[in-house]
Amino acid sequence: MTNNSGTTTNSARYAWVDYAKGIAIILVVYRHLAYGLLAKGIALPKGVTSANDMLYSFRMPLFFLLSGAFFAKSLQKRGKASFALNKVNTLLYPYLLWALIQLSLQMVFSSYTNAHRTAMDYLNILLQPRTLDQLWYLFALFNVTMLYLGINILTRGNKYIHLAVGLIFLGCSPLIRQYSAIYDIMLHYIFFAVGDFSSGIFFQERVQQRLSEPRYLYFSFFIFIALQFFYLYHQDMNMFLYLVIALNGCLFTIQLSSCLAAKGVLTFLQVIGHHSLYIYLLHVTIAAVLRALLIRMGITNGPVLLLLLIPMAIGISLVIYKFCVRLGLSFLFTGPLKEKQATKKLSVQ
Numbered sequence: 109m110t111n112n113s114g115t116t117t118n119s120a121r122y123a124w125v126d127y128a129k130g131i132a133i134i135l136v137v138y139r140h141l142a143y144g145l146l147a148k149g150i151a152l153p154k155g156v157t158s159a160n161d162m163l164y165s166f167r168m169p170l171f172f173l174l175s176g177a178f179f180a181k182s183l184q185k186r187g188k189a190s191f192a193l194n195k196v197n198t199l200l201y202p203y204l205l206w207a208l209i210q211l212s213l214q215m216v217f218s219s220y221t222n223a224h225r226t227a228m229d230y231l232n233i234l235l236q237p238r239t240l241d242q243l244w245y246l247f248a249l250f251n252v253t254m255l256y257l258g259i260n261i262l263t264r265g266n267k268y269i270h271l272a273v274g275l276i277f278l279g280c281s282p283l284i285r286q287y288s289a290i291y292d293i294m295l296h297y298i299f300f301a302v303g304d305f306s307s308g309i310f311f312q313e314r315v316q317q318r319l320s321e322p323r324y325l326y327f328s329f330f331i332f333i334a335l336q337f338f339y340l341y342h343q344d345m346n347m348f349l350y351l352v353i354a355l356n357g358c359l360f361t362i363q364l365s366s367c368l369a370a371k372g373v374l375t376f377l378q379v380i381g382h383h384s385l386y387i388y389l390l391h392v393t394i395a396a397v398l399r400a401l402l403i404r405m406g407i408t409n410g411p412v413l414l415l416l417l418i419p420m421a422i423g424i425s426l427v428i429y430k431f432c433v434r435l436g437l438s439f440l441f442t443g444p445l446k447e448k449q450a451t452k453k454l455s456v457q
Contacts, residue, residue, distance in 0.1 A: 124316075125365075131361055131364070133388060133422075134418070137422060138414075141391075150403075158340060161343070165350065165354045171249070175303065176305075177303040193446075202443070203250065205440065211229055238291075252293055255297070298351060331360075339353050383426055387422055390428055394424050
């Protein structure tokens, strides 16, 4: 079994990765569906939107950090050319395909969606991906990964240079915020670099054991809550302070995920995390259909709609993905380029 980064996660040692992705993708769905309801004029309590905003700081950086954590292993296993082809197949291809599908559906069924698209929006697939709802992340992760690979080749894998580049990018990112394709690279490069830099630490057995001990989680919880509350009321903060808060959120989520994986509880999070890419691709369109149906049925209470939509959108996304795979429609999620395995053996760490 492989996750959507192409890394093996079927062992108990890496189960926490899928748990962490599961927590993150639920937070992503929560945010998208909550703001979808608000855009439809459905009221939500202040606490619902505040909690959403409070937890916004770390959920996308966590995906970049986890991808970076497996960069070296995947590169060593596949080789440079095959690694790049894999990212085209698993990131760029589904992004381009589903951006076209989602944009087209939004134009055809404009009366049922919150987006008002025109043919000019097809240009934003490459120019302004942030305008395309949730799909920007795939394009950003592909761009960050390819840039990281290029710099990694030039610097012969010097991780300190990656960290320096990431910090420079982060500091300069507010200057190009209006150009989202570039902004997303500069904002998230540092998290990918931190993931790669810390991978040698995270995967040590003694570190894994400490991460899974509840006593450390209890201590981290109070710091996590304090920093997230600070972020809620200071979202225009200095970018380097934001980095500290986002990394703290990532670390807490990893600790929580490690504890849950060690105890083998809430295993649905592992299933959701393992399929996070496909949920990410499908949930917005599915939620739009479900929202229209539920409202037509007379359900207009915001919190009730949100509680119904989140598990339904996730569950139906999983069902549709599995159904497509059974029908031989895997090309909807993975590109057709043939990869060549690296000839050198993967070292055992």
